[in-house]
Amino acid sequence: MSPTRAKVIPQETSDRIASLRFLLVALVVFIHNDFTVESIAETVANGSHAIVFCTSAFGEWVQRLISQGIARGAVPLFFLFAGYLQAKKNDSYRLLLKKRARSLLRPFVLWMGFYAFCFAGAKLIIAQIAPTLVTHPDSSALTYSILDWFHNFLGYKLKPDGTFSNPGFAIQFWFIRDLLVLVILSPVFRWLLAKCPSATMVLSGVSFLTPFPVFFVNAQSLFFFLAGLGWAFGNIPVFEKVDSIHWLDIILVFALSFSASEIFFGGNGPLHGLTVLAAAAALVKISAIIVRSPKYLAVSTWLGGFFLFSLRHSCSHLKPSPAKDLDSFFPYEEYFFCPV
Numbered sequence: 001m002s003p004t005r006a007k008v009i010p011q012e013t014s015d016r017i018a019s020l021r022f023l024l025v026a027l028v029v030f031i032h033n034d035f036t037v038e039s040i041a042e043t044v045a046n047g048s049h050a051i052v053f054c055t056s057a058f059g060e061w062v063q064r065l066i067s068q069g070i071a072r073g074a075v076p077l078f079f080l081f082a083g084y085l086q087a088k089k090n091d092s093y094r095l096l097l098k099k100r101a102r103s104l105l106r107p108f109v110l111w112m113g114f115y116a117f118c119f120a121g122a123k124l125i126i127a128q129i130a131p132t133l134v135t136h137p138d139s140s141a142l143t144y145s146i147l148d149w150f151h152n153f154l155g156y157k158l159k160p161d162g163t164f165s166n167p168g169f170a171i172q173f174w175f176i177r178d179l180l181v182l183v184i185l186s187p188v189f190r191w192l193l194a195k196c197p198s199a200t201m202v203l204s205g206v207s208f209l210t211p212f213p214v215f216f217v218n219a220q221s222l223f224f225f226l227a228g229l230g231w232a233f234g235n236i237p238v239f240e241k242v243d244s245i246h247w248l249d250i251i252l253v254f255a256l257s258f259s260a261s262e263i264f265f266g267g268n269g270p271l272h273g274l275t276v277l278a279a280a281a282a283l284v285k286i287s288a289i290i291v292r293s294p295k296y297l298a299v300s301t302w303l304g305g306f307f308l309f310s311l312r313h314s315c316s317h318l319k320p321s322p323a324k325d326l327d328s329f330f331p332y333e334e335y336f337f338c339p340v
Contacts, residue, residue: 009088012291016239017081019290019297020283021304024078027071027283032172068267069258073279075175076224080280082179083228086186093187100183108176112153115169116141119152163213178217182225185216193230201226209273220276242284250285254278 091099120141127134144152151157152168154177159165166174182189192200201223207214208223231238257274261267290296 009085013239015291015297016284016287017085018304019287019300020077022300023283023286024074025304027066027074030067030071031074033067064262064267065258068262069254069275070279070282072272072276073281073283076220076276076280077283078175079179079182079221079224080228080231082182083225083230084232085228086183087229087232096183096186100180104176104180104183108173108180111173112167112169116149116152119169164215174218175221178221179225181217182221186229189226189229190233193226193233197230197234201230210270220273239284239288242281243288245281245285247282247285250278250281254282 086096089096123134123140124142127137127140131137151165155164155166155168155174157165157168166172167177189200204219204223204226206212207219210219212219214222230236253274257271257278261269261271261275265271290300
């Protein structure tokens, strides 16, 4: 496996990545709406309001099947595509950092700054006007140390289980933080994949399936990003290999690993990684169904334009002025899961 000059991305590969964009984003939304009685009770105990949701046993299983099962293949595919597209572009390290500073670091800093303003500014104002609306009034920007601000912006606060936390202000932005770290360390990954590809993938795979904490990024992020780099460097026909797997095999692995994880490990545990792999494989096979029909492909690509981070890539239907303004502020055509 040699990270040599990358070739042009095949059109079918580009189409299949584009066809999944909206579906993966929708599934991520489902992940963040996986409420349970326990999580809501914890939220209420921390001072927030209760959320109304279906409490029937059947409804909860359907919810868990989607949010903790099928949808769990979405984010790993984003990292897989990120590594693949980065390797195929094959930019110099300096140019790569410049692009990612615009397409990843800038939105991350702006959004985290917005959250910090809401916390530091709005909370203090509301505390003076309507103190009953503020939760944890004793914790504010005035009481935060420099280390507290660091943890809230980037995370990396040691938790009791030995892992590090996600950004406190916006937990859901952990994937941008991880991608930034992976991009910065990508020369190291290129060297490892060139010198010892098998050992690199086996060790990262063990960390992902165990899961053994990697600390600087999520183990799942590392494994799939490395897999994307290896996919591009080795010109491996990943889509074709996944297409060759029978649906029945994928369904059986998913059903058994998901059920065992839910029943014996509370949704996590050593079998959760198999659920993620099976879900990701199923989504890849769905992309083959989408691209077979020009109509389905056109609809899925158009729907992808509604997602903020991929808006610029799909905004040919916008007038030139708004598109230009958007491009100058948030250059999303370089974002990691947009086809190139």
